[in-house]
Amino acid sequence: AQSVSQHNHHVILSEAASLELGCNYSYGGTVNLFWYVQYPGQHLQLLLKYFSGDPLVKGIKGFEAEFIKSKFSFNLRKPSVQWSDTAEYFCAVNARASKIIFGSGTRLSIRP
Amino acid sequence: DVKVTQSSRYLVKRTGEKVFLECVQDMDHENMFWYRQDPGLGLRLIYFSYDVKMKEKGDIPEGYSVSREKKERFSLILESASTNQTSMYLCASSLGHGGATTNEKLFFGSGTQLSVL
Numbered sequence: 244a245q246s247v248s249q250h251n252h253h254v255i256l257s258e259a260a261s262l263e264l265g266c267n268y269s270y271g272g273t274v275n276l277f278w279y280v281q282y283p284g285q286h287l288q289l290l291l292k293y294f295s296g297d298p299l300v301k302g303i304k305g306f307e308a309e310f311i312k313s314k315f316s317f318n319l320r321k322p323s324v325q326w327s328d329t330a331e332y333f334c335a336v337n338a339r340a341s342k343i344i345f346g347s348g349t350r351l352s353i354r355p
Numbered sequence: 356d357v358k359v360t361q362s363s364r365y366l367v368k369r370t371g372e373k374v375f376l377e378c379v380q381d382m383d384h385e386n387m388f389w390y391r392q393d394p395g396l397g398l399r400l401i402y403f404s405y406d407v408k409m410k411e412k413g414d415i416p417e418g419y420s421v422s423r424e425k426k427e428r429f430s431l432i433l434e435s436a437s438t439n440q441t442s443m444y445l446c447a448s449s450l451g452h453g454g455a456t457t458n459e460k461l462f463f464g465s466g467t468q469l470s471v472l
Contacts, residue, residue, distance in 0.1 A: 252395065279461075286359075287398075287445065287463040333397060342413065343461070345390075345398040 245270040247336050249346035256324055257354045264319040264349050266308075266334030276317040277335040277343070278308055287333070293317065304328070326353045358382070359464040361446050367470045374433040376467050378446030385450065387429035388461070389413075389421065392443040401444075404429055436471045443468050 248267045256262060268274065278290040291302025298310040308319045317334060331350050337343040362377035380387065386405050390398040390413075400413030402421040410421050418440060422430045429448075433440055446464040 247397075249397075286465045287447075287461075289460045292460070335398075342400060342403075347395055347397040 245274075245336060245338050245344055247334055247344050247346040249332075249334055249349050251349045252347070253350045253352070255352045255354065258326055259323050262319070262321040262324045262328070262351070264332055264334075264351070266317045266319065266346060268315050268317070268334075268336040268344075270315075270336065270338045272338055275337050276308070276310060278302065278306070278317075278319050279333045279335060279345075280330050281333070282330045290319070290332070324351075324353050326355050329353045359446055359448055359462050361444075361464040361467050363467050364465065365468050365470075367472065368433075368436050369472055370437060372433075372436050372471075374436050374469065374471075376431040376433075376444055376446075376469070378429045378431070378464055379427050380429075380448040380462070381427065382448070382450075382462075383426065384448040384462070385426075386448060386459075387423065388447040388449075389419075389429065389431045390445045390447065391415070392445055392466070398445065401431065436469075438471050441469060441471045 246269045250265050276293040279287045280290045281287045291300050293300045293310045301307045306321050310317050331348050333348045334346040335343050359380045368374050388403040389401040392398050399415050401419050402413050404410045404423040407426050420432045444467045447461040449459045449461050
């Protein structure tokens with residue numbers, strides 16, 4: 244069965260620091276990969292997604308993620324975070340003909 | 356923009372009560388989903404529907420049922436609420452015909468925080 248691991252439960256950074264949130268999945272075949280974000284008091288929304296092609300995917304608000312097939316990883320990155328990036332981030336994966344599975348989430352807190 | 360509306364933001368119920376959570380989407384989406392969100396566990400799929408009157412179990416269907424009589428409305432029912440069903444419930448929808456295997460973007464509602472006392 245496929246699974247998704249987000250090892251960082253809570254990350255605290257200062258503004259302008261660089262961000263990398265880890266996401267690893269367990270499935271040997273072709274997968275679709277997603278990052279969703281939930282800002283305080285708001286609904287979950289899609290940040291970026293990967294289906295095929297260029298493994299470096301750019302999303303909204305300066306975020307990007309890199310799919311590394313050999314490492315079963317899809318880490319989220321941002322070169323310089325802002326206070327407004329404070330949110331909870333969820334990685335999600337679905338294999339072909341399988342349901343979307345979400346990770347446990349990473350809470351990101353940015354110190355002004 | 357797609358709007359997914361959940362009828363209640365906060366709900367408090369007693370153990371043993373029958374609870375209805377309502378969700379409506381306004382963009383003619385085929386697929387609708389119910390998740391529960393718990394700290395440290397992320398989102399877990401309870402049920403989903405890929406067409407009117409069609410439903411399939413997700414990963415944690417026990418204690419829940421669903422109803423989809425109209426395309427735009429997907430209801431989650433707790434037949435006899437228990438304290439371990441205290442959680443944030445999220446409804447989502449997506450456009451196409453892939454059911455829960457869709458690789459399409461999910462649109463989420465704002466959630467219903469249910470407390471069962």
